Amino acid sequence: MSDRIDIAIIGSGPAGVSAALNASIRKKTFKIFGSKEISPKLVKAHKVNNYLGFYGKSGLEIRDEFAKHLESMDIDITEDKINNIYSMGDYFALMGTNNNYEAKTVILATGVNFGKPLKGEEELLGRGVGYCATCDAPLYKDKVVTIIAYNKHEESEANFIAQVASKVYYIPMYKEEVEVDSSIEIIKDTPVEIVGDKFVEKLVLKDREIETDGIFILRDSISPGQLVPGLQLDGNHIDVDRKMSTNLKGCFAAGDIVGTPYQYIKAAGEGNIAALSAVSYLDEQR
Ligand code: FAD
Secondary structure: OOOEEEEEEEOOOHHHHHHHHHHHHOOOOEEEEOOOOOOHHHHHOOOEOOOOOOOOEOHHHHHHHHHHHHHHOOOOEEOOOEEEEEEOOOOEEEEEOOOEEEEEEEEEOOOOOOOOOOEOOOOOEOOOEEOOHHHHHHHHOOOEEEEEEOOHHHHHHHHHHHOOOOEEEEEEOOOOOOOOOOOOEEOOOOEEEEEEOOOEEEEEEOOOEEEOOEEEEEOOOOOHHHHOOOOOEEOOEEOOOOOOEOOOOOEEEOOHHHOOOOOHHHHHHHHHHHHHHHHHHHHHHO
């Protein structure tokens, strides 16, 4: 069994980073999952004029300040994508792409990059549609698998599954050059619909159709309802109260994922509240 930590923070944008600082100050055991890049949204901002103390700085400069802050406090970001979180009563089981984890509380700070599901995606989820190719690879031994990838990082997932599948199609939804195993067929086209009766049968693209047994859709984030079964939503956002508590005991959320306005300082402030609420919750359980 993995070591059970006090707080698992999912997402390394301003909300997650702020939650991590506060978890550290309150001397709780925790992990922050995401990317050492911190947040793609922060890096992309040309100029930020509304974050306290950083007038006129670029998103990149602020990202570097966040990274320095984390380093000064000896906080390391765990580069693992969390694909599923299950509430087990008094703890949470987290399924990552690289590892599984256990935590007494969870803070969801995943941002809002999940986009609209493809036609047929939700209906066929778990019946050929999945979000983690490495996790489900054994199910696709000698079968045809299609990967729709929104980030170059996902190329390793395609290479991994190519070792067991009979055929892998790779559909890059990003602009960078694709570098995957030579056995993988790269298709530059736009996915439109997933079709299947009981299980996935084919993927309809704008210009062609491909027959496939499985389809992995690898977006930067997973919609909260899919990430945490049983979570109460308010439209596309997670429903929270003023303490950033969700409907699940021990599960908190912060940042863009809980609603507009989408702003750095709001995200950071909510990350702070979520961490302090998780700390109070943990202290009450003792
Ligand atoms: P994000 O910053 O989106 O961070 C979420 C992080 O979690 C990402 O790193 C993601 O990869 C990671 N993650 C997601 N799911 C998982 C998972 N399952 N496992 C592991 N990691 C995961 N706001 C302002 O206030 N001022 C501005 O000037 C401004 N300019 C902007 C310019 C641009 C171009 C854009 C796109 C946004 C701008 N914003 C601005 C909005 C701001 O970027 C967001 O409000 C803010 O980044 C939200 O922070 P967050 O922590 O909620 O989420």
